[in-house]
Amino acid sequence: MIKEEENKSEIMDEDSLKETSENATADADESSDEPVVAEAPAEESPDQELKEIVKEDEAVLDRLLRLQADFENYKKRSQKEKTEIYQFAAENFATKLLPVVDNLERAEASLADLSEEAKGCADGLEMVFKQLKEVLKEEGLEEVSCEGSFDPKLHHGVAVGEDEEKEDQAILEVFQKGYSFKGKVIRPAMVKVCNK
Template structure:
């Protein structure tokens, strides 16, 4: 074989090697480009990003709902606490105002007896000293009770009120307005505007 022919063969082989190397490089580049586009599962990266964004949006909505639920729960608890606080304050106020109610109710019959004793003493002219003594005790006793919130119910001549009066008799009276109180058998009392004993009365028909 001549030298020129061998040279041509070597040049052809060299050209083929260069072409193969170029093809290999292009193939590797294509594979790398494909790997950039696809992830390990073979899915499109853009598609995966959209899926990730969707998951994040759903997660955000979930947290928003939870925050709203906690907010509503907080508002309900706050409202319940305010109602509880007002109720406790009212109970404390009522306890202060009406804590003495039971003992005052028990004392009222004594006040009634002092009034009866005073009326009896007024008829006895020779017992002026006794009458004055009873009147003084009665006045002091009543002043102390009034100081603690006791108030006598004014009812004679007034219209009958079932919230304050208890009718035990009715009587035909042409000169009196119907349903008006014409006689009081037992005085009624309030404690700080609360009726603790209704008046026992006679009512005109």
């Protein structure tokens, strides 16, 4: 009886082995007949792909154009700042030279009373002063005109006087010359103005 039971269990084991192997073979046959394919995303049409590429290209081109415009603006702005810095420095230098010019003009005016021996020095001083004026003029320094009527943009009225021969607001006397640098008044002329 024990033997019979052992035989039955062996038969059952053989049967279960057969079933397992048959199932494995069937699975293998099924898998070999139909290849396993991973699910791919839905493919887009070529027209839609082209539209997306064109849209991306347009976005990149737009960014590049904006970047180029920003760079051009930066170059213009930095060039303008450089020019302003140079002009400000030159203007500051010219302003510092104005007292020297004033003193040379006073010295030139006082040379009329010199002896013949001192006239040689006076002529040399006049030549140097003339050369200085030319250099300053080339750089943009110009004397403010004091002929005609008083202009508050160009003149600084420090005194008032009367003169029957002159019109109202005419300039009677210049106490200190005024100067402009490249069109900008850096020192207005100090003048006496006619007031009727």
